[in-house]
Amino acid sequence: MGFQVSIQPSGNVFQAEPDETVLDAALRQGLSLPYGCRDGACGTCRGKVLTGEIAHGKAQIQALDDADRQAGFALLCCAMARSDLCIESREARSLEDIPVKTLPARVHKLTRAASDVMLVELKLPANERLQFLAGQYIDILLKGGRRRAFSLANAPHEDAFLQLHVRHIPGGQFTEHVFGGMKERDIVRLRGPQGSFFQREDSRKPMLLVAGGTGFAPIKAIVEHAIAEGCERPMHVYWGGRARADLYLMELAEQWSAAQANIRFVAVLSDSPTDERWSGRTGLVHEAAMADHPELSGYQAYVCGSPAMVAAARRDFLARCRLPADEFFADSFDFAADTLAVTAHLTHTDA
CATH class of the missing domain: 2.40.30.10 (Translation factors)
Structure with missing residues (x-):
């Protein structure tokens, strides 16, 4: 039987099993408590137990002395709940x-x-x-x-x-x-x-997530994090490629949509060979998203892929679909030459 843990000052609440650490339970449910080594050595996960009982188990608690314990502090990477808890800990929500x-x-x-x-x-x-x-x-x-x-x-x-x-x-x-x-x-x-491409969790707006090729990688991370934290915001995921093989984890994305009522997944191919007999959506992936969502004034958009796709999505989402400029978040994949790499804001290289 698990215990309820509430976090101050955020007010977030999660369940912790008796055989898992408080940190593991929080991370499992999508809450980003601070941590470093996860082994009791660095002290990054230090938090205060305001009410309730914990046990540190058999871990070597190197970053917590007797005075800390007496003051109610705990290392959340080692501490296990022995009752309902209220803890004080900041949460990682920004860079x-x-x-x-x-x-x-x-x-x-x-x-x-x-x-x-x-x-x-x-x-x-x-x-x-x-x-x-x-x-x-x-x-x-x-x-x-x-x-x-x-x-x-x-x-x-x-x-x-x-x-x-x-x-x-x-x-x-x-x-x-x-x-x-x-x-x-x-x-x-x-x-x-x-990078500053990450899910803005302080918003309740529906999310439009658009990926081209391996731009699916950070979109996958965002969706799976949202699922873990029980996020109920509508998520409309569009993944584009030239041919079916470019959508290399399409079955996974389809599973999200089948299992989560708030997630819709759409695959889009721009140049599918005739022998593939593709019966799904065709064309440019951001245009498919606009066809389904002509009005984006109440949305957030997360777009990741080639520079051309990202630029087209920004231009068209803002001009044609009235997406607010400050609700467009993007990561553009450039390919670096074999020279000293320079990583630009919101742009990264992957060659």
């Missing part, structure tokens, strides 16, 4: 709440999702975790000061592994390595989280 880290990571798994798309799962050291907001990206650090940026495709609560969706760019320094030389257990270095 300023989350530190940027440089970390090593091991390649845990490589999955060829399409002929030119690799799903790369990275595992951080046992005593490290990367806290991030749904939709952000990381930089993979290369030799010579170069870096390549990839959106995180997993939701923040599923942080045991970091998932990247890597499209093969012929001649691209990093993607050639991913498809031709990278092996499981290889070590890479990363820095993150980065």
Whole structure:
């Protein structure tokens, strides 16, 4: 039987099972409490127990002394509820709440999702975790000061592994390595989280989420985070590609729509071969979204894909559908040459 945990000052409430830590329970339900190592060593997750009882279990609590305990403080990455709780802890809701880290990571798994798309799962050291907001990206650090940026495709609560969706760019320094030389257990270095493309959770407006190609990665993270936190905002997800193979996780997106009453998924192909016998929507993905939503004055739009698609969506959503300019959020995937990488605001490279 679980316990109810309320957070001050936000007033958010979640359920914690007796055999899971307070932090794990909060993350599982989409609440972004601060954390670092998740092992009792760094103290980032320190919070105060206002009412109720907790147990720290057998973990070595290095970042909490006796005076802290007597004052009611706990390390939420180790503390387990033993009654209903009221805790005091800030929640990560903005870029300023989350530190940027440089970390090593091991390649845990490589999955060829399409002929030119690799799903790369990275595992951080046992005593490290990367806290991030749904939709952000990381930089993979290369030799010579170069870096390549990839959106995180997993939701923040599923942080045991970091998932990247890597499209093969012929001649691209990093993607050639991913498809031709990278092996499981290889070590890479990363820095993150980065970027201001993330779900704005303080709004109750319906969300229009538009992805082109591997721009699906951060959209996936946003949707799965929203599902985890029980978000009831309407979410209209559009994913476009040239051919069916470009929609490499279409079954997953269809499952969202089938299981969640507030999620609608639409696949759009712009250049499907005749022999595919595609019976779904055709044309440009942002135009399909506009056909279904000609009036966007009450929406938020999250758009991720090629620079041309992002630019067209911004122009048309604002001019033709009356989307407020401050409700358009985008991440544009540029392809970097093999020179020192420069990451522009709201733009990242993935070659």
